Amino acid sequence: MDAEPTHAEPAGVPDEAAKGVRILLVDDRVENLIALEAILGSLDHELVRAHSGEEALKALLTTEFAVILLDASMPGMDGFETAARIKRRERTRDVPILFLTAYDNEPQHAFRGYEVGAVDYLTKPFDPWILRAKVAVFVELHLTNRRLQEQAALLRRQLTAADDDGSGASLACELSDRLGAVEEQVGILLASCSAHPDPAVAAALAELVHRTDHLREAVAALGARRPSPTP
Secondary structure (H helix, E strand, O other), rough: OOOOOOOOOOOOOOHHHHHOOOOEEEEEHHHHHHHHHHHHHHHHEEEEOOOOHHHHHHHHHHHOEEEEEOOOOOOOOHHHHHHHHHHHOOOOOOOOOEEEEEEOOOHHHHHHHHHHHOOEEEEEEOOHHHHHHHHHHHHHHHHHHHHHHHHHHHHHHHHHHHHHOOOOOHHHHHHHHHHHHHHHHHHHHHHHHHOOOOOHHHHHHHHHHHHHHHHHHHHHHHHHOOOOOOO
């Protein structure tokens, strides 16, 4: 087995459209990491290697990841313990984890994976197309959530200004247009997932829809405000 490096190493450079989106690949075997890179390379996102659970936890301290692909069977800290530690951290508890394992016909291993917070559990050898499709969905969920957070932050910042100058209605129009773009992307995700239902993404989509609806209500409330009368 190759010696482990002291830090996670980038496996590729993203283009401008994918800038800032990273996927963490955790496996103690270099050949498995190379195989994952070959499968996911066409997604054009930055793939970051970690050769152990400890190395993965170190990378997660400073870097944001859209999804984690985690080998269940590793020497030392295995994938289950690594996942449990990831989920205990407030910073990383919501990052989706896809377990990859060589175990077959062992229901207890799948149960243990879900118990520590994994969103899905794939047994090797897995279908490359299925793995790539699952990762692509979680990356798109990550991007949509990021856009939603940006719009929510913008709304919070502008509410105070609207109270001061009575510009709530015009501001609501601008925010509504921006939120509409996010809602359109959510609709596309819902349509694509309804054609091929996957329990692994159902909860994440439901939460995303709930957050989008909540923000839409806030924007509508802002638009309903009337400018303060001029003294």
